[in-house]
Amino acid sequence: MKNYKLVLLKGDGIGPEIVDEAVKVLNKAADKFGFTVEYDEALLGGCAIDATGVPLPDETVAKCKAADSVLLGAVGGPKWDTLPGNLRPEAGLLGIRGALGLFANLRPAVIFEPLKNASPLKGEIIGKALDIMVVRELTGGIYFGERGRKDVNGNPAAYDTELYTVPEIERIARVAFEMAMNRNKKLTSVDKANVLESSRLWRETVIRVSKEYPEVELNHLYVDNCAMQLVRDPGQFDVIVTSNIFGDILSDEASMISGSIGMLASASLNENKAGLYEPIHGSAPDIAGQGIANPLATILSVSMMLKHSLDQPEAADAIEKAVAKVLETHRTPDIYTDGTTKVSTKEMGDLVCSLI
Numbered sequence: 001m002k003n004y005k006l007v008l009l010k011g012d013g014i015g016p017e018i019v020d021e022a023v024k025v026l027n028k029a030a031d032k033f034g035f036t037v038e039y040d041e042a043l044l045g046g047c048a049i050d051a052t053g054v055p056l057p058d059e060t061v062a063k064c065k066a067a068d069s070v071l072l073g074a075v076g077g078p079k080w081d082t083l084p085g086n087l088r089p090e091a092g093l094l095g096i097r098g099a100l101g102l103f104a105n106l107r108p109a110v111i112f113e114p115l116k117n118a119s120p121l122k123g124e125i126i127g128k129a130l131d132i133m134v135v136r137e138l139t140g141g142i143y144f145g146e147r148g149r150k151d152v153n154g155n156p157a158a159y160d161t162e163l164y165t166v167p168e169i170e171r172i173a174r175v176a177f178e179m180a181m182n183r184n185k186k187l188t189s190v191d192k193a194n195v196l197e198s199s200r201l202w203r204e205t206v207i208r209v210s211k212e213y214p215e216v217e218l219n220h221l222y223v224d225n226c227a228m229q230l231v232r233d234p235g236q237f238d239v240i241v242t243s244n245i246f247g248d249i250l251s252d253e254a255s256m257i258s259g260s261i262g263m264l265a266s267a268s269l270n271e272n273k274a275g276l277y278e279p280i281h282g283s284a285p286d287i288a289g290q291g292i293a294n295p296l297a298t299i300l301s302v303s304m305m306l307k308h309s310l311d312q313p314e315a316a317d318a319i320e321k322a323v324a325k326v327l328e329t330h331r332t333p334d335i336y337t338d339g340t341t342k343v344s345t346k347e348m349g350d351l352v353c354s355l356i
């Protein structure tokens with residue numbers, strides 16, 4: 001029987017509660033589809049700062065490198081907000097992305113049929129099904145470029161640098177083209193090539209890689225236009241590929257359109273398709289420990305893990321179907337509407353398990 005080694009980075013705030021439910025669901029899927037999972041835990045973010053003084057201890061990196069896959073809850077909270085940049089929980093997140101070489105961040109924005117009314121967009125705009133895959137470059141660009149403080153004409157100044165190499169652009173472009181090949185064969189590359197030199201190189205390179213994928217229809221949008229198009233006509237998008245910083249911004253926008261930020265999962269993959277999976281929402285410190293957090297985004301992250309890293313697509317489908325089914329009748333408070341039954345974090349996990 002196939003056995004997988006998983007590291008859990010439960011993190012801060014609601015992280016531990018939602019990861020516990022996702023583990024429950026994964027165990028149920030393992031029983032049903034005939035594989036086993038071994039778990040280990042490691043510290044990342046605020047909990048790591050409290051225990052060790054740094055947001056990403058070496059031990060965490062070592063454990064994650066040795067695992068088949070990593071499941072992350074969420075990191076951060078007001079308690080650590082006043083620490084210097086390199087010691088904040090977010091630095092741990094960037095650190096683990098870099099250390100594991102997780103250059104490809106997949107952020108699907110989908111609308112779950114029963115939650116259609118939760119979208120802030122009106123009927124006719126959101127009429128078509130929303131199913132966008134944002135492919136964000138995750139280990140390059142301005143997040144990792146040269147930065148610093150200096151003196152400019154006697155004034156204190158600061159700078160961050162956007163830099164991309166051709167191989168970095170090529171590999172993320174290939175991930176996006178492959179993704180498009182498995183979907184509706186439409187790819188939108190987003191840049192700011194009317195202004196930025198790094199974007200011109202991005203566009204040239206994406207066009208060159210496109211020759212390997214003649215079946216994919218490629219178009220290019222400037223990031224400002226893309227932000228506008230996402231709310232004007234989100235149905236026009238299939239796969240979007242973009243840089244680290246543009247992807248950060250556009251993926252939040254795309255997820256908001258779906259109206260269910262508590263429902264969306266993400267995958268960050270390296271060259272070997274090993275990955276780190278996490279809900280796209282944050283650690284929600286205001287509701288931590290109350291048993292009311294929505295565990296579905298983390299549960300759906302497990303489904304992405306089964307599909308992209310563990311090669312168990314049937315188990316992944318079973319989890320997605322169970323989530324779609326449960327939404328028809330039961331909701332956590334964040335997505336509750338009249339006519340459905342309000343349930344706790346744990347009850348939601350149990351319900352999903354019962355439908356697998």
Ligand code: IPM
Binds near residue numbers: 093094248
């Ligand atoms: C995200 C987050 C992170 C990012 C922060 C927390 C560092 O916003 O995953 O989108 O900017 O990448």
Ligand code: MG
Binds near residue numbers: 248249252
């Ligand atoms: Mg973000």
